[in-house]
Amino acid sequence: MAKGIVIYYSRSGNTKEMAEIITKSMNEAGLSTDCESVEQVKANDLLKYDAIVVGSPTYYGHMAGPIKQLFDDIVGFHGKLDGKVGAAFSSSANIGGGNETTIMGIIEAMLIAGMVIHGDPRGDHYGPVSINKPDDRVKRQCRRRGQRIAELTKKLR
């Protein structure tokens, strides 16, 4: 059976809240999905998942250090994530504060790993973005993204 994981780093809870909504939506859409803080995940844990969703607060327009470390650690099995579904999301403090560049940084790493990324022509195009704590708009985007990731993953399997 296909499986997904949502991995996040969060100091003040905003990214974690997005992660929990996306996870719930993926499960409701029929893809069994775990939700883990990046501190609980080892790089080779990723091998057992078909969809890997990564969320980071925006730190100076980029992913936070622990998320970057996770990507650096996958070099030990480079190529083995080829064909898995990837997605990203981010919380920042400001509009124009770099949340989309953060998402694109995560997506770039996923593309180098060979992962499949699904854009969204109507919702948040690159992945859900929040200004601090998720409001109702962001929660809708997280639910929508979770559903789309689950549907794509099931289709590819």
Ligand SMILES: Cc1cc2nc3c(=O)[nH]c(=O)nc-3n(C[C@H](O)[C@H](O)[C@H](O)COP(=O)(O)O)c2cc1C
């Ligand atoms: C080291 C550091 C760097 C940050 N850099 C940015 C930034 O470049 N742009 C921005 O809008 N917010 C920035 N922030 C704010 C966080 O992205 C924002 O508070 C986010 O909602 C925190 O998510 P969390 O609650 O999941 O930890 C920064 C915060 C920290 C601690």
